Amino acid sequence: MTAVAPGRQHRLSHASLVAGLAVAPAVVLLALLLFGPALAVAVFSLTDWQIGASSFRFLGLANYQALFADRIFWTSLVNTVIYVVIVVPGTVGLGLVVALLIEAQPSLRGFYRAAHFLPVMSTMAAMAIVWGTMLHPTIGLVNRMLAEFGIPATNWLRDPRTVLPALAVIGIWQGFGFAMVLFVAGLKSVPQSLYDAAAIDGADRALDRLRVVTLPMLGPVTMFVLILTATRAFEVFDTVRVLTQGGPNFASDVLLYRLYTESFDFLRTGYGAALTVVYLVIVVLLTLTQARVLDRRVHYT
């Protein structure tokens, strides 16, 4: 026994050394690229550092106090939430509907898939300019088409009531192709035998098939799409930056745009870092809860 034990211990430590070496590259990269910067941001959020400054002082939680007392921060947070609440269901719903339609019709499948995926591959900043032209109050295509039906012109991006929904529509347009591709892949993995069983059991109309087989079997994909879309919606920045700069009167100010202006326009790096920490906490919490809640509902084993 005693003779064996050291040898075994030796072998165990050898094995763990090999394991440690094997994961080392990943750990180093994670630490360097993810945890390190996050930690740095968290530290900066407690200081008055400005970009380029050679020294800084620790302020404690003063940045956070200023942040939570700032009315514009709350406006931008509420705006972001409204944006997410419109974009997530819109993107997931439209992606699913388009995926179902494409899969239901065998001809030209590849073409439709590619066509709907194009917005995902385009550069958002450039596309934002195109949208800006389309939404232009006088020469824009949207208002001209609405005028044909006698609907009065709206200044979509300058009216505080319409600016967020308009941005959300652009967000949906850009994101639903990605959701569609994921749903198409998910649809392909639904076993045909389940549709056969449903046909025998009497669930053979389109809505019954959807309820009994398709939607439940797409559960894991839907969860993934939801989390992805929500995180991406929280990141909304380029359309706001290009089209509205947060206006009119902060009606389209969102978290990341606030972060950008505070950090790089006003050079309040410490304050921007505090904002970043808040943003990170929200996104991580959101992802964790979604994963927790949905995971239990979409995996059936």
Add this chain to the structure above:
Amino acid sequence: MSGIALSAVAKSHGATPVLRGISLDIRDGEFLTLVGPSGCGKSTLLRIIAGLDAQDSGAVVIGGRVVDGLRPKDRDVAMVFQAYALYPHMSVFDNMALPLRMRRLSGAQRLPLVGALSPGRRPIEEGIRHEVEETAALLDIGHLLSRKPGQLSGGQRQRVALGRAMVRHPAVFLMDEPLSNLDAKLRVQMRAEITALHRRLGSTFVFVTHDQAEAMTMSDRVAVMMAGELIQVGAPDELYADPRDMRVAEFIGSPKINVVPAAALDQGTRAAMAAVPGASALAFRPEAADICAPAAGVLAGSITGVENLGADIFLHVAARPAHSQGALPLIVRVAPSGRRFAVGDVVGVNPDPARVLQFDAGGRRLKARERVAA
């Protein structure tokens, strides 16, 4: 009355014919097995009966009613699938209740949340619960009703699939290789359970398998299919003893029937095996031959293997007939009580001429002289 009549059912996938005009009468309450190698079209035929696929031509009649163009749910059939096809997100109870709910509840009553409030749903749900529990008790899965399929073993899932098929008392059960996902021991047990179920329900069962042992042990009649054609339909013992085609003789029976090409034999050996003119292959079952001294045997060769199954011993013999190029493998059954054999022993093989089956060059069976005379 729920027999099934198929008349000249044909189907092709593009230019490839899958079924070449299948005509078959399945009697009410019969257990009929469609058996054949994979790709022979047996599953396609079953799917056509179920209404999941449409035939290109021909007619399907179930219970005296032409069902062509009827949807699966309107044909009064139930189906058990190879991989069970249980809905993974539903409990066992909901899986089994679905066929009843789809039939008895209106579209509005089936809606989630809203449906629960709709008037008249309570008593229907009560009835469904009662019937599902009754069926579950019959299959001994009453304690599993609240589980999800993912939490069940293969055998239990199989029973749930059976239960879902049984719960609405269909006239016809269609089973597509339902035992192929089970381990060997469970498969033998489920064979017995399904035949017992058939006796108790008295419904028509159509069972598809590629396993000839399943076909032989379970069925009233077996229909052997090859390359989209029905080769022979008959009771298991009939197919075994009286195959009308070489392919049936070779497919049915384990170990496989011994086939000796007539061209490999000299005149005397052919006579000793009672070969008729035109016979191109002579075949005999492992139990239709005796082992004897090498000189006394019609065929002779050395033993290459001894398979001892306890009740039977199968000797693998490499025979060397007069005009054969290489060795001709034969399998002969011997009783375990007799002489002991070892690999390398040279023995004679003496087929019983009355039990030699003869086939012409096209694989069709030729009747032996004695039987033609009788």
